[in-house]
Amino acid sequence: MPAGAPPWNPQRPSAMPHHRYLPWEERTQVPLTERVWPTRRLEHAPLWVPVDLRDGNQALAEPMDVERKRRMFDLLVTMGFKEIEVGYPSASQTDFDFVRHLAAGDAVPEDVTISVFTPARTDLIDRTLDSIEGLPRTLVHLYTATAPTWRNVVLGRTRSEVHAMILDAAAHLSRRADRHRGGLRFQFSPEVFNLTEPDFVLEVCDDLTELWDACPDRPVTHNLPATVEIAGPHVYADQIEYMHRHLARRDSVILSVHPHNDRGTGVACAELAVLAGAQRVEGCLFGNGERTGNVDLVTLALNLYTQGVNPMIDFSDIDAIRETVEHCNRLPIHPRHPYAGDLVHTAFSGTHQDAIAKGLAHHRKRAAEQGVDTSEAVWQVPYLPIDPGDLGRTYEEVIRVNSQSGKGGIAHLLNTHHGLDLPQRLRVEFSRIVQHIADTTGRELAHTELWELFHATYIAPGTDGPVGRPERSAINTGRQGTENDPLSAYIDALSAAGITVAVLDHTVTASTAYAECRVDGVTVWGAGQDASPVTASINAVTAAVHRARRAGS
Numbered sequence: 001m002p003a004g005a006p007p008w009n010p011q012r013p014s015a016m017p018h019h020r021y022l023p024w025e026e027r028t029q030v031p032l033t034e035r036v037w038p039t040r041r042l043e044h045a046p047l048w049v050p051v052d053l054r055d056g057n058q059a060l061a062e063p064m065d066v067e068r069k070r071r072m073f074d075l076l077v078t079m080g081f082k083e084i085e086v087g088y089p090s091a092s093q094t095d096f097d098f099v100r101h102l103a104a105g106d107a108v109p110e111d112v113t114i115s116v117f118t119p120a121r122t123d124l125i126d127r128t129l130d131s132i133e134g135l136p137r138t139l140v141h142l143y144t145a146t147a148p149t150w151r152n153v154v155l156g157r158t159r160s161e162v163h164a165m166i167l168d169a170a171a172h173l174s175r176r177a178d179r180h181r182g183g184l185r186f187q188f189s190p191e192v193f194n195l196t197e198p199d200f201v202l203e204v205c206d207d208l209t210e211l212w213d214a215c216p217d218r219p220v221t222h223n224l225p226a227t228v229e230i231a232g233p234h235v236y237a238d239q240i241e242y243m244h245r246h247l248a249r250r251d252s253v254i255l256s257v258h259p260h261n262d263r264g265t266g267v268a269c270a271e272l273a274v275l276a277g278a279q280r281v282e283g284c285l286f287g288n289g290e291r292t293g294n295v296d297l298v299t300l301a302l303n304l305y306t307q308g309v310n311p312m313i314d315f316s317d318i319d320a321i322r323e324t325v326e327h328c329n330r331l332p333i334h335p336r337h338p339y340a341g342d343l344v345h346t347a348f349s350g351t352h353q354d355a356i357a358k359g360l361a362h363h364r365k366r367a368a369e370q371g372v373d374t375s376e377a378v379w380q381v382p383y384l385p386i387d388p389g390d391l392g393r394t395y396e397e398v399i400r401v402n403s404q405s406g407k408g409g410i411a412h413l414l415n416t417h418h419g420l421d422l423p424q425r426l427r428v429e430f431s432r433i434v435q436h437i438a439d440t441t442g443r444e445l446a447h448t449e450l451w452e453l454f455h456a457t458y459i460a461p462g463t464d465g466p467v468g469r470p471e472r473s474a475i476n477t478g479r480q481g482t483e484n485d486p487l488s489a490y491i492d493a494l495s496a497a498g499i500t501v502a503v504l505d506h507t508v509t510a511s512t513a514y515a516e517c518r519v520d521g522v523t524v525w526g527a528g529q530d531a532s533p534v535t536a537s538i539n540a541v542t543a544a545v546h547r548a549r550r551a552g553s
């Protein structure tokens with residue numbers, strides 16, 4: 001038993017060298033003792049800023065060419081994003097050309113602001129400013145790493161040297177901006193904010209706010225990245241709340257966050273950061289980006305949507321969005337990706353299917369009672385946090401059948417796709433047949449296969465044997481006062497032919513009849529179809545007779 005491990009924990013200690021890693025408390029400290037973020041609620045959307053064309057793009061094996069960048073840009077505009085980071089113009093000719101392409105054409109709507117990214121180097125700042133010549137409403141985004149390890153190891157400068165380097169670059173940017181026609185605004189990112197001393201970030205950001213003379217009408221954006229996620233989201237929230245409370249000229253600062261996803265908690269970091277005072281969130285569609293990605297804007301915005309908050313972004317055709325992103329990034333989106341993956345609205349397991357099928361039926365009923373369309377009624381369907389219809393998806397894929405499935409799902413598919421409404425006991429029986437096939441083949445059964453199986457089992461179980469099709473003449477002549485009850489007449493006819501049939505259960509819904517019959521002592525179900533309920537019922541009894549005789553032979 002490892003020292004300090006509770007007695008109920010029988011696990012063997014891992015031999016992996018965990019001592020090589022430092023807890024976050026030893027790498028950063030947030031001087032925040034009282035926090036308000038746990039008491040707050042997300043009530044409106046922050047400003048979402050997609051960085052797919054810069055941070056996402058720099059993480060691709062094959063960065064986007066101008067054509068792909070343009071497709072991504074048009075998608076982002078169509079979805080409703082109002083501020084879009086379009087590239088790192090000093091990094092490559094493609095990025096430079098793309099910004100020039102935007103400047104030359106009419107792709108940028110009047111309500112959209114473009115952002116371009118630059119390091120704190122005068123030659124690269126100049127190149128960046130050259131790229132945006134003629135572009136209105138541009139945000140120039142300056143960044144420098146501020147965390148101790150980056151200062152020491154990467155930049156080879158002391159804290160005060162890095163501070164001076166940032167201010168020099170910002171001053172150069174300001175001077176160059178004075179010559180720029182069209183409104184420029186500034187953004188600063190202390191790269192690796194989350195590992196930087198909070199007082200250093202405050203010093204630098206406050207100096208920039210002053211240097212760039214930010215005011216409420218021309219605010220500066222301070223973007224505080226979790227460049228490499230190293231701690232839980234509660235730590236990031238504390239760091240953001242601390243900055244939110246202490247930044248100077250707060251009404252002239254847009255407080256932005258930029259979480260990455262190294263620990264898989266990028267979404268949680270962003271959500272808690274907004275509770276803690278962040279007004280703007282940078283991320284990428286479906287979480288593309290460096291290493292494990294940038295925070296996923298789709299998940300974030302749809303998380304808000306499913307809380308009844310307007311996400312300010314249009315996701316009504318999520319598959320078209322996904323296809324464009326897959327084309328531009330040349331990366332597939334995982335089938336389990338929140339909200340957008342191929343399988344995220346699908347249930348294979350029996351109890352989930354049962355609940356969903358009941359939930360959908362209840363939803364339709366409640367909408368009808370309230371006199372509203374199903375797409376307007378409040379959504380409360382078990383296991384489906386969002387109505388797939390809101391994302392432009394159909395309900396077809398919601399329930400799929402394999403060996404994990406149960407009668408509810410099978411009945412739902414037969415009902416939805418083939419108009420069958422199986423009686424409860426028949427559901428139980430048929431699901432055993434399906435289960436056996438799914439188990440032995442180990443594969444999924446499509447709704448068409450279920451229908452074929454149902455048809456072959458219950459509707460047309462084979463006509464070999466002594467009973468052929470019902471004798472219409474025997475029915476129509478009407479025996480024993482059964483002129484108004486052709487089914488009884490048919491059963492009498494069968495009896496006269498030596499086949500004793502008792503109908504134990506009989507229902508007809510939408511041109512399909514289901515009959516549970518005892519035939520010569522054998523109890524079986526049969527089903528029949530016809531526009532006429534009478535004929536459908538007679539067909540069902542005939543099918544039951546065939547099945548019983550096969551079972552008995």
Ligand SMILES: CC(=O)SCCNC(=O)CCNC(=O)[C@H](O)C(C)(C)COP(=O)(O)OP(=O)(O)OC[C@H]1O[C@@H](n2cnc3c(N)ncnc32)[C@H](O)[C@@H]1OP(=O)(O)O
Binds near residue numbers: 090120121124
């Ligand atoms: C967290 C982020 O996403 S940051 C953005 C990362 N994105 C990219 O790097 C993609 C585009 N980058 C590039 O194409 C190139 O790095 C360029 C064109 C910008 C620069 O290329 P090069 O001049 O070849 O330099 P290199 O790529 O080796 O960059 C490292 C140099 O920049 C310095 N540097 C790193 N960040 C910054 C910064 N924010 N401001 C100023 N200098 C910086 C480093 O200290 C190093 O300097 P050194 O050569 O004196 O040691």
Ligand SMILES: CC(C)C(=O)C(=O)O
Binds near residue numbers: 055192223225228
């Ligand atoms: C905002 C910039 C510097 C960035 O991409 C990061 O820090 O992750």
Ligand SMILES: [Mg+2]
Binds near residue numbers: 227258260
């Ligand atoms: Mg980043």
